[in-house]
Amino acid sequence: MKKQKYNIQVFAAGVLSLKETPGGYFKMKLAASGIAKAARPGQFISLQVNASGMPLMRRPMGIFSANKGAVEILFKAAGKGTEMLSRKKQGESVSVLGPLGNGFSVREELRHAILVAGGYGVSPIAFLYEELRKRKITTTVIIGAKNKKLIFKEGFSNPIITTEDGSEGFKGLVTERLNAACAGFACGSSAVFACGPVPMLKAAAEVSEKHGIECQVSMESLMACGVGVCLSCVCAVKEGMDTGYKRICADGPVFDSREIVWRT
Ligand SMILES: Cc1cc2nc3c(=O)[nH]c(=O)nc-3n(C[C@H](O)[C@H](O)[C@H](O)COP(=O)(O)OP(=O)(O)OC[C@H]3O[C@@H](n4cnc5c(N)ncnc54)[C@H](O)[C@@H]3O)c2cc1C
Numbered sequence: 001m002k003k004q005k006y007n008i009q010v011f012a013a014g015v016l017s018l019k020e021t022p023g024g025y026f027k028m029k030l031a032a033s034g035i036a037k038a039a040r041p042g043q044f045i046s047l048q049v050n051a052s053g054m055p056l057m058r059r060p061m062g063i064f065s066a067n068k069g070a071v072e073i074l075f076k077a078a079g080k081g082t083e084m085l086s087r088k089k090q091g092e093s094v095s096v097l098g099p100l101g102n103g104f105s106v107r108e109e110l111r112h113a114i115l116v117a118g119g120y121g122v123s124p125i126a127f128l129y130e131e132l133r134k135r136k137i138t139t140t141v142i143i144g145a146k147n148k149k150l151i152f153k154e155g156f157s158n159p160i161i162t163t164e165d166g167s168e169g170f171k172g173l174v175t176e177r178l179n180a181a182c183a184g185f186a187c188g189s190s191a192v193f194a195c196g197p198v199p200m201l202k203a204a205a206e207v208s209e210k211h212g213i214e215c216q217v218s219m220e221s222l223m224a225c226g227v228g229v230c231l232s233c234v235c236a237v238k239e240g241m242d243t244g245y246k247r248i249c250a251d252g253p254v255f256d257s258r259e260i261v262w263r264t
Pocket residue numbers: 044055059060061062063073074075076077078079080081082083120121123124219220221222223253
């Protein structure tokens with residue numbers, strides 16, 4: 001992916017609002033004008049959830065929206081850190097580092113984007129969706145989940161929903177719908193952008209590559225530093241005939257799918 005200019009800031013961001021949303025998520029709005037100005041879809045921020053320093057590591061979160069001096073994140077209370085984050089009150093502050101990583105790159109020739117989201121991957125995809133709409137690029141949005149209780153579709157116009165149990169939309173995996181969507185578009189002027197669990201990214205990559213359509217995937221991993229120093233977040237990539245490694249936090253999280261050596 002194209003390298004973006006670093007403009008990383010670290011500061012105590014005030015919590016402007018926090019609310020529960022459909023899908024079992026929490027949406028938090030933070031006062032962060034510098035990040036809001038610099039952030040690009042696909043980038044993330046890293047939050048110190050507790051001023052006392054426990055848990056020690058910052059928690060990475062994709063950027064859901066960035067405008068009017070504020071940044072929003074959408075998160076699941078998955079463990080101790082995010083559980084603490086979900087109990088923050090309006091007016092409290094959280095130390096934020098960002099924007100981090102490289103975002104999605106949108107080619108000049110792009111006319112149609114197919115956006116694929118699974119789980120909290122819907123968060124960076126929502127930010128990208130807004131950006132594409134501003135640029136008048138048409139979109140097909142495909143959102144997948146295990147069941148309808150886990151679907152977040154706020155803000156998307158007519159998304160295609162797939163659920164594994166068939167409780168909403170199409171029964172099955174997002175890749176079946178992606179295959180149909182890819183068949184309808186010319187490869188040169190289209191691209192797939194995917195964010196979600198790694199098996200979903202791998203499947204999205206295979207489908208897109210079969211149709212000759214560019215696919216950008218937002219990878220994830222446990223992260224310690226978030227800024228490219230500790231090497232705790234590497235993923236395997238193709239380097240000619242060999243395998244090399246790249247840091248998801250600093251070289252990604254967005255990669256061209258053809259670069260990735262899938263290990264799942
Ligand atoms: C670039 C990036 C962007 C992310 N964006 C979002 C987002 O927008 N919304 C959101 O809800 N989450 C996001 N995550 C995942 C989020 O960072 C983790 O869920 C969070 O760090 C867990 O912290 P915890 O203390 O609550 O859980 P822990 O107690 O540390 O772990 C709870 C469970 O979550 C798993 N987990 C921890 N970190 C990760 C991770 N990085 N990826 C996958 N599973 C993890 C653990 O293996 C464990 O099963 C993102 C992760 C990355 C790397």
